[in-house]
Amino acid sequence: MNQASPLILVVEDEPQMRRFLRTALEVQEFRIVEAETAKEALVAATTHNPEVILLDLGLPDGDGVDVARRVREWSRVPIIVISARGREADKVAVLDAGADDYLIKPFGVNELLARIRVALRHAVQAASPQGAPILEIGPLYLDLARREVRVSGCEVHLTPIEYRLLVFLAQNAGKVLTHRQILSEVWGPPYATEIQYLRVFMAQLRRKVETDPARPVLLLTEPGVGYRMRDE
Numbered sequence: 001m002n003q004a005s006p007l008i009l010v011v012e013d014e015p016q017m018r019r020f021l022r023t024a025l026e027v028q029e030f031r032i033v034e035a036e037t038a039k040e041a042l043v044a045a046t047t048h049n050p051e052v053i054l055l056d057l058g059l060p061d062g063d064g065v066d067v068a069r070r071v072r073e074w075s076r077v078p079i080i081v082i083s084a085r086g087r088e089a090d091k092v093a094v095l096d097a098g099a100d101d102y103l104i105k106p107f108g109v110n111e112l113l114a115r116i117r118v119a120l121r122h123a124v125q126a127a128s129p130q131g132a133p134i135l136e137i138g139p140l141y142l143d144l145a146r147r148e149v150r151v152s153g154c155e156v157h158l159t160p161i162e163y164r165l166l167v168f169l170a171q172n173a174g175k176v177l178t179h180r181q182i183l184s185e186v187w188g189p190p191y192a193t194e195i196q197y198l199r200v201f202m203a204q205l206r207r208k209v210e211t212d213p214a215r216p217v218l219l220l221t222e223p224g225v226g227y228r229m230r231d232e
Contacts, residue, residue: 006120007031009050011041011067012082013060017105021054021082024109030116038062045071052119057083057094065094072098078119082107088224095178095225102176102225118174118231135170137230140209140218142170151209161186162205169219174231176222202227 008025012018013036022032033048035041038059045053053071057064068079079099083090086104095102100122101115135142141150147163149156158166164186169177184192191197206213220228 005029005031006051007033007048008116009033009035009041009044009048009053011035011038011044011053011059011064012056013037013058014056017056017082021112024112028113036060038064038067041067042070045075045077050077051123052116053077053079055079055081055099057081057085057090065097068094068099069097076123078123080112080115080119082112091176091222091225092178092180095176096180100175115174121231122172122175135167135173137170137173138218139211140170142167149209156208158205158208161201162208165201165205166209169227169229173229176226176228178226180226182226 008030010018010021010025010032012021012034018034018036022034025032033044033050035044036059038061041053041055041059044050055064055067059067064081064083068081071077071079078101080101080103081091081094081099082103082105083094084105085091091102100119103112103115133143133145135144139152141153142148144167149158149163149166165182168182168185179195179198180192183194183198187194187197202219203213206216206219210216210218218230220230222228
């Protein structure tokens with residue numbers, strides 16, 4: 001196995017699920033570190049410096065939400081939650097605590113690998129001191145230096161808030177962003193609960209950048225949670 005391949009920390013207390021994840025990831029030549037408890041997860045995160053964490057929520061000695069929050073106190077490592085909990089409240093809680101993505105069990109190997117690839121790309125972009133001055137996602141073209149937006153080659157004129165909203169989503173393409181995260185970033189923390197603001201501006205933005213705003217392919221809704229910009 002290539003020792004330069006990314007290291008994945010798998011935090012999961014069910015032996016069958018650990019076996020499934022280990023097999024799926026090692027076939028792709030990822031290196032694996034495993035933890036069965038919240039305590040082991042925090043130790044492994046600090047000692048092994050993983051490049052992605054796959055985190056179950058129901059751990060024997062604690063909740064994965066607390067693990068995500070603790071890791072976020074010192075690290076920006078991508079955290080992908082893998083959990084049987086499908087309630088919107090659970091998703092929002094762990095995403096607001098600092099997780100980057102959420103997969104509900106059971107899930108397919110291809111979807112898991114796609115989410116890991118997105119997480120690794122985000123980590124590389126975040127490590128770049130310059131950031132990407134130009135973002136291209138499907139038909140969408142964003143030139144951050146010139147504040148220029150084009151869709152399928154045609155220039156699109158956005159209000160300042162629409163522009164900030166689009167840029168924030170594009171810079172986090174493929175990542176689930178909660179209503180609170182988007183509102184705090186675009187409007188500021190005092191507006192973190194004003195979900196109707198976000199819905200209104202998202203509808204306006206879709207009318208400008210989507211071919212069919214009623215069937216968006218770029219600006220995707222995560223019901224009850226927030227939004228996600230499509231990632232190629």
